[in-house]
Amino acid sequence: MTDTLLNRREALQTGALTAGALLALFADPRFAFPAQATEETLVPFLDMPRAKPGSLDWETLTEWLTPQDQVFSVSHYNVPDVKPDGYRLEITGLVEQPKSLTLDELKARPKSDQLMTLECSGNGSSKGFMGAVYNSRWSGTKLTPLLDECRIKPEALEVVFIGHDQKEETLRKGTPRETTFEVPFGRSISLADVKKMDLLLAWERNGEPLTQGNGAPLRLIVPGWYGIANVKWLRRIELRSTRYMGRFMARDYVTVRGERRGDAVEYVETSVSKMNLKSIVARITRQTAVDGKIPCKAYGAVWNDGTEIALVEVKVDDGPWQPAKIADDPKSQFCWRFFSIDLGALPPGKHKVVSRAIDANGRIQPASDDDEIALKKTYWEAYAQWPREVQLEG
C-alpha cells in the first residue's frame, strides 16, 4: 500500500489525485489522510452535525487544495450572475488615468498565482458553522501594477472595492433619522495597506474559472485577510480621500472586544481584517486496542495571516500540551499547514482533545475562557481553541 500513498508535491502541482493514489485512499468508504495507515479507523466526534457539500468536511480532510464541492459560499446581498461577455472592471476615483477593462484585457496582463487559505470570519462561531474555510490556488493578475498604471493621486488614502451584488439598506430604523437607500456591496483597504500587500484580481480557482458562488468572473484576493475582504463579483475599484464606511466596514464585521485597563474593562470596536491564528483537530483515528488501551492519532490544520507558525500543541483531557508534527510540504505563506500527532494509547471512555497554535512572535491561540475570546461580544473572528470530544470503545 505504501507505494501508492499520495505524493503531496504531485497533488500540489496537479491539484488532483492520481487514480492510483485515489485507489489507495478511497478503497474503503472511510477516507484516509495521506500519512494514515490502513488499519486506522475514524473515531467520530460526539455531538457534531453531519458534514454536507458546500462546507469543509474536517473528518475526511486529505486534500491540501480544497475540491470545489467542499467550498463554502456566503453572500449578504444577492448572488449575481455576471456574464464574462460585457463584463468590465472599472478603476476610478482619485487616479490620473481611470480604466475600464474587459475580462480579456485583464487576462492579457501578466498572470500570477496566489496560494491562500480563505476563512469566513464567522467560521467557528457555532458548531453549525465550522466548515467555512478552504485552500486554493487563485490565478489572475496582480492589482498593484494595474493601480500604478492608473497613477494614483497623492490625496488618495483609501481603496474601495465594489461588487455587483447590491441591496436596499436602512439606517437608524424606527427613528426620525431613518433613511433607506440602494447600495452595492463594498469593502475597503487603506492605500497604505494595499501598497504593503500583493493583492490579486483572480478569475480562476485551482485551474477552473470561478463559480458563480465564489464571485465569477472576477474576485479580489487579499492574502491573509478574512473572506469578507475578498470581494466577489468585483465591479469597480475606487480611490478615495476619505475612509469608506459601508455596512461591512463600519457596522457588520466589526469585532467588539473588552480590553482590561487597570480594574476596568473598556470595549473597543475594530474592523475585521487579518485572519487570526487558528488551529483545529480535524479528526481522530484509532487502531485495535492493545492491553485494553486504544492507540489514537490526531490530525488537523493550522493557519493565520501569513505570520510564521512556530508550534502546534495538542492536549488530551487534563494532560500536558504535547507538540504536534507540522507538515513542511506542502507549505505556502498564506496557506494552512496540516499537522498530526500520536496521542498514545488511551483508555476506553470519553476523551477531550484540543489543539492550540503558537506563532513565531509568541502569539498563542487563546482558549474560549481567555480574555481575548471571553470578553469578545460579537461572533466574528471565532479563532478560539476548539476542544473535540470522542468516545472510545474498548
Add this chain to the structure above:
Amino acid sequence: MTRIPIAAIHLVALLTFACTANAADGVIEGTAFYQPDSQKPWRYARYYVADAKKGHLAEAVVCLTDRQLRGLRPPMESRTVTVGQEDYRFIPETVALRIGDQVKFTNSDATLHNVMALGGNESFNVSLAQDGEFTQTFRRAGNLKQPVKIGCSFHSQMQAWIFVFDHPFYAVTAENGRYRFEGVPPGEYTLELFHPAGGMRVSRAVTVTAGQTNSIDLRTSPADIIK
C-alpha cells in the same frame, strides 16, 4: 456512531403492523446496499454505511411507484413524527410520511433555530427557540421525486428531507438497510430507492403475486447518483 433514525424504525414497524395480512396480497422485502467505487468516493458514506464490509445502506427511501396506488387504502388516522433540532442537526434527517401525517419539529439546542421548507410542495419558515415546537401537516404528496427539503436559515449545515406519499408502501431504511412492504395488491410495480444525501437512485420492476413474498435487494453504487 451513525444514529439509527428512530422514526424510521417506528415507521417501518407501524407500516408492517397497519397493513392487514391478506391472502390475496403479496409481500416485497429486501435490503438496500451500497457498493463503493474507489474512483468515485462518497465522502459521507460513513453516516449511512455503518459496516463497510456488509454495505447495508441506512436512511434510503424505498417505495413502490405505480399510478394505481394513489388513494389506495386511505390511512386510518394520521401519525405524527418528531424531528428534533439537536447539535445543529435535524434528527432524523430523512422522514417518509403519508398524506395527512404531521411532523412535530422541536429544538433542544441552546440557540435559535429555524425550520424552513426549501422546495417541494410546502412553504413554511418558522423560527424555534430552545424547547420550542412547531407542527406541520403535510397535505400534498410529492412521492419519491419531490421531497420537501428542510433547512435552517441560520445554520446552513442543517438539512432534512420529508417525503410524502399518497399510498402506504414506503420505508426509510434503518442501519440494517432493511425494508418490507406487506399487503401489496397483486400487480406490476416499480420498486424504487432514492438516497437523498447520496443522490443514488435505482429502480426495479416487480410483479406481486397473491400470497407470495418477493425478496429484492437493492444495490446502489456511485454510478447510480443522479445529479
